[in-house]
Amino acid sequence: MTKYIIKRLIAMMITLFIIISLSFFAIRLIPGDIAGEGSSPIIREALIQRYHLDKSLGEQYAIFIKNFLSFDFGESITLYPRRPVFAIIIDKIPLTLQLNLFSLALTIPVGLACGIIAALRKNTIVDHAISTMVVFNVSVPSFIFASILQYIFAYKLGWFPFLLELDSNFSLSKFVSMILPILALSFGGIATITRYMRAELFEALNSEYMLLSKSKGLSQTQSTLRHAIRNSFIPLCNIIIPMFMGLLGGSMVVENIFGIPGIGSLAAGSIQTSDYYLTIAVLFFYSLIGLISMLLVDISYGIVDPRIRMGGKSNE
Numbered sequence: 181m182t183k184y185i186i187k188r189l190i191a192m193m194i195t196l197f198i199i200i201s202l203s204f205f206a207i208r209l210i211p212g213d214i215a216g217e218g219s220s221p222i223i224r225e226a227l228i229q230r231y232h233l234d235k236s237l238g239e240q241y242a243i244f245i246k247n248f249l250s251f252d253f254g255e256s257i258t259l260y261p262r263r264p265v266f267a268i269i270i271d272k273i274p275l276t277l278q279l280n281l282f283s284l285a286l287t288i289p290v291g292l293a294c295g296i297i298a299a300l301r302k303n304t305i306v307d308h309a310i311s312t313m314v315v316f317n318v319s320v321p322s323f324i325f326a327s328i329l330q331y332i333f334a335y336k337l338g339w340f341p342f343l344l345e346l347d348s349n350f351s352l353s354k355f356v357s358m359i360l361p362i363l364a365l366s367f368g369g370i371a372t373i374t375r376y377m378r379a380e381l382f383e384a385l386n387s388e389y390m391l392l393s394k395s396k397g398l399s400q401t402q403s404t405l406r407h408a409i410r411n412s413f414i415p416l417c418n419i420i421i422p423m424f425m426g427l428l429g430g431s432m433v434v435e436n437i438f439g440i441p442g443i444g445s446l447a448a449g450s451i452q453t454s455d456y457y458l459t460i461a462v463l464f465f466y467s468l469i470g471l472i473s474m475l476l477v478d479i480s481y482g483i484v485d486p487r488i489r490m491g492g493k494s495n496e
Contacts, residue, residue: 188478192471199467203460204244208237210454231257231456253464254457259449265461269443273465276442278350279431282362287369288420294370295377296409302382310374317371323433326364330437333360343439361438365431369423376419380412418477 228234231254232243247254253266260268298310334342345357432444439445443462450458 185475188475192475195471196464196467200248200460200464201241201245203463204241205237207456207459208240210451227257253461256450256458257455258453259446259455259458265458268446268458269461269465272441272443272446275440276431276435276444279358279361279435279440279442280365282355282358283365283369284423286362287366287423288373290366291370291373292377294374296381298374298378299381299385302378307378310378314371314375317367318375320367322364322368322431323437325367326361326434326437329360329364344441346441361431361434361440364434364437372419372423373416376416377412380416381409384409384412 232240235243244254253264256263256265256268294310294313298307301307330342333339340360341357343357344361345351345354431440431442432447434440435442435444436448443465447459447462447466449455450462
């Protein structure tokens with residue numbers, strides 16, 4: 181297992197290097213003026229010289245990679261002028277993590293519960309109702325849910341605030357202001373987990389080892405809890421862990437709708453203002469989270485099912 185993890189970490193570093201390199205060249209192709217519209221030629225010239233934009237693209241890339249390998253991610257050009265991009269991301273991460281962790285805390289148990297109920301009540305009105313909910317939630321993007329929730333519960337009913345409460349300390353009122361974005365991010369994940377859990381559990385309930393467990397004297401409930409549900413969790417590891425990355429991507433639009441100053445809104449703002457280094461740093465953050473999620477998925481297989489031995493010898 182240790183050898184396998186080391187190989188994966190090396191592959192992760194190579195992948196990150198490729199992503200950062202491609203991001204550097206792709207972002208340079210986005211049209212925009214780093215000095216902003218209406219700025220004086222003196223300011224524009226100073227910015228161009230400060231950030232080496234007067235050099236060739238190859239020279240700019242060499243300077244960028246040299247600084248990047250020394251953990252110097254550069255500084256913001258337009259959005260937060262001359263502030264290190266790493267410090268900006270560190271300030272934005274806690275709020276985004278709060279939003280996504282609360283969303284996962286709602287998504288996983290609700291999705292598992294709905295999937296289990298649908299599998300146990302297959303082809304009943306309960307199963308049909310849950311399946312309809314799954315199709316609807318999968319079809320509608322999170323930002324549509326966000327707009328609908330904001331219109332109904334914030335504008336029409338007035339139960340929740342329109343925007344997030346920007347209090348530095350976490351409080352009950354701040355949590356209340358996070359409920360709508362949490363729900364908007366959760367619906368799609370709930371549907372995904374429900375769909376997979378229903379399919380896996382239904383297959384497990386009709387497997388041979390369930391008949392064997394009943395022949396040993398276990399009741400239907402005991403067999404389901406001890407064997408069927410546990411074995412159904414194994415394929416779900418490939419969904420639940422990367423779902424965190426999916427929530428981060430979805431929160432990019434949701435954060436803008438609810439005025440949440442997190443990583444998502446930072447990414448959108450940096451692209452709109454041609455803040456090159458800040459955009460690359462945000463992409464690096466998303467890529468790192470995604471690759472770590474993939475690594476955790478592989479490791480989790482060995483934790484959930486001890487029979488799985490990754491990175492071992494062929495005769496083990």
